[in-house]
Amino acid sequence: MTAALKLKAIRDWFDVRREPLVIAGPCSAESEEQLFETSKQLVESGAVSAIRAGIWKPRTRPNSFEGIGPHALPWLTRVKEELQIPVATEVANAQHVEHCLRAGIDILWIGARTTVNPFYVQEIAEALKGTDIPVLVKNPIHSDLGLWVGALERLEKVGIQKLAAVHRGFYTDSDAPFRNEPKWEMSFALRAKAPDIPIICDPSHIAGKRNLVEQVSQTALDINLDGLMIESHITPEKALSDAAQQLTPADLVSMINRLILRSSEPRNENAHLELDQLRTKIDGLDQQIVNLLKDRMDLVREIGQIKVDNDISIFQMDRWFEILAKRGLQGKELELNTALIQELFQTIHKYSVERQNEVFQNKNRS
The missing domain is CATH 3.20.20.70 (Aldolase class I)
Structure with missing residues (x-):
C-alpha cells in the first residue's frame, strides 16, 4: 500500500x-x-x-x-x-x-x-x-x-x-x-x-x-x-x-x-501500572529468547560444518521427529498450547536448515 x-x-x-x-x-x-x-x-x-x-x-x-x-x-x-x-x-x-x-x-x-x-x-x-x-x-x-x-x-x-x-x-x-x-x-x-x-x-x-x-x-x-x-x-x-x-x-x-466493547487502553491507573510492570518482564524474557536463538543458531552452524566435512545430508528425519516429540511432551507438561510448540519449532527448524544450507553452499563455492 x-x-x-x-x-x-x-x-x-x-x-x-x-x-x-x-x-x-x-x-x-x-x-x-x-x-x-x-x-x-x-x-x-x-x-x-x-x-x-x-x-x-x-x-x-x-x-x-x-x-x-x-x-x-x-x-x-x-x-x-x-x-x-x-x-x-x-x-x-x-x-x-x-x-x-x-x-x-x-x-x-x-x-x-x-x-x-x-x-x-x-x-x-x-x-x-x-x-x-x-x-x-x-x-x-x-x-x-x-x-x-x-x-x-x-x-x-x-x-x-x-x-x-x-x-x-x-x-x-x-x-x-x-x-x-x-x-x-x-x-x-x-x-x-x-x-x-x-x-x-x-x-x-x-x-x-x-x-x-x-x-x-x-x-x-x-x-x-x-x-x-x-x-x-x-x-x-x-x-x-x-x-x-x-x-x-x-x-x-x-x-x-x-457483545462487550472494551477500551484499547486501561482506564484504571493501577491497571495501567500493573500492565507496564508485566510488559517490562515480558521484554526481558523476549531478550533472553532472542539471545538463546542466537546461541542455538551458532550450534546449528557448527553441526552444519561437521555434516559438510563428513558428507552427511542436512536433513535427518528421525532427529526432526525426536525434537517434535520431546518439545511437544515438554510443552504438554507445562500446559502450553500444543499448536504453539509445534509451529514454533517448525519455524526454528526451517531456519536451522537454511543456516546449514549456507554452510554447504560456502563449501561448494570454496
Missing part, C-alpha cells in the same frame, strides 16, 4: 446508528419478501448500519443455488428507499459492477474467490474508475497477504478512496470447530501494511455454525476490528445457501446486545 494513501474512516461512509458497526442481511436474496422482511426486522431493531445480500453466488459445483442475479437488484433498491438504509452486495466482474451502479447500490464487496485472482480484481477496478462508491475486499481463500493488499492497491490506483478489508477466515482442511480458520494474525499483518484501512470481521463465514458466531464476533471486537458483517435470515433453516451459519434478526440483535 502506498505511503501516501489516506482513506476516510469507515464511519464517514454512511449513517452509523450505534456501536459496534454492523452490516447484516441474508447470505442470498432469495425472494423479495424474504429480503424485505429480514431487512425490515434488522432496521427496526436499530442494530445495523447497512443491509447486505448476495445477488450472484459463486459456487464450486454447478446446479447449486448461484443467486437470483440482476433480477434481485430492485429488491435491494426497495430496501434502500423504503427503509432508508444503505445496501451492499458482492460483485465478481465488470458486468456485476455496471448492474449495481445503475441500480444505485451503496456498497460493493469483492469476495474471497475473486480476491485470489488479480485479473478479476483489475477488471472490477477498471469498471469502478471515476466512482466514489465504498468497496470492501474480503481476504483471499488462502492466507496470502500479498493478494489481499494487492487487491486494495488496485482499487486505490483507479481512485477508489472508501476502502475496507473484510476478514472472513481462511481455508483449512483440518478438523476444527470453525468453517474457516480465523488466523487473526493476518489482520495484524494487514494493519502493519495498510494502517489506514478499516477491517471488518465476517464472523458468519469464520464460524460456519450460528452457535459460534457470537464467540467469533466478540474476539473480533476484542482485537479492535472496526465492525461486523453478519448473515441473517428470517427462516435460516430454509435458506438456499449457508443455512447453518445464518441467524434470525431477533437472534442477531440479541447477540449484538450481549
Whole structure:
C-alpha cells in the first residue's frame, strides 16, 4: 500500500446508528419478501448500519443455488428507499459492477474467490474508475497477504478512496470447530501494511455454525476490528445457501446486545501500572529468547560444518521427529498450547536448515 494513501474512516461512509458497526442481511436474496422482511426486522431493531445480500453466488459445483442475479437488484433498491438504509452486495466482474451502479447500490464487496485472482480484481477496478462508491475486499481463500493488499492497491490506483478489508477466515482442511480458520494474525499483518484501512470481521463465514458466531464476533471486537458483517435470515433453516451459519434478526440483535466493547487502553491507573510492570518482564524474557536463538543458531552452524566435512545430508528425519516429540511432551507438561510448540519449532527448524544450507553452499563455492 502506498505511503501516501489516506482513506476516510469507515464511519464517514454512511449513517452509523450505534456501536459496534454492523452490516447484516441474508447470505442470498432469495425472494423479495424474504429480503424485505429480514431487512425490515434488522432496521427496526436499530442494530445495523447497512443491509447486505448476495445477488450472484459463486459456487464450486454447478446446479447449486448461484443467486437470483440482476433480477434481485430492485429488491435491494426497495430496501434502500423504503427503509432508508444503505445496501451492499458482492460483485465478481465488470458486468456485476455496471448492474449495481445503475441500480444505485451503496456498497460493493469483492469476495474471497475473486480476491485470489488479480485479473478479476483489475477488471472490477477498471469498471469502478471515476466512482466514489465504498468497496470492501474480503481476504483471499488462502492466507496470502500479498493478494489481499494487492487487491486494495488496485482499487486505490483507479481512485477508489472508501476502502475496507473484510476478514472472513481462511481455508483449512483440518478438523476444527470453525468453517474457516480465523488466523487473526493476518489482520495484524494487514494493519502493519495498510494502517489506514478499516477491517471488518465476517464472523458468519469464520464460524460456519450460528452457535459460534457470537464467540467469533466478540474476539473480533476484542482485537479492535472496526465492525461486523453478519448473515441473517428470517427462516435460516430454509435458506438456499449457508443455512447453518445464518441467524434470525431477533437472534442477531440479541447477540449484538450481549457483545462487550472494551477500551484499547486501561482506564484504571493501577491497571495501567500493573500492565507496564508485566510488559517490562515480558521484554526481558523476549531478550533472553532472542539471545538463546542466537546461541542455538551458532550450534546449528557448527553441526552444519561437521555434516559438510563428513558428507552427511542436512536433513535427518528421525532427529526432526525426536525434537517434535520431546518439545511437544515438554510443552504438554507445562500446559502450553500444543499448536504453539509445534509451529514454533517448525519455524526454528526451517531456519536451522537454511543456516546449514549456507554452510554447504560456502563449501561448494570454496
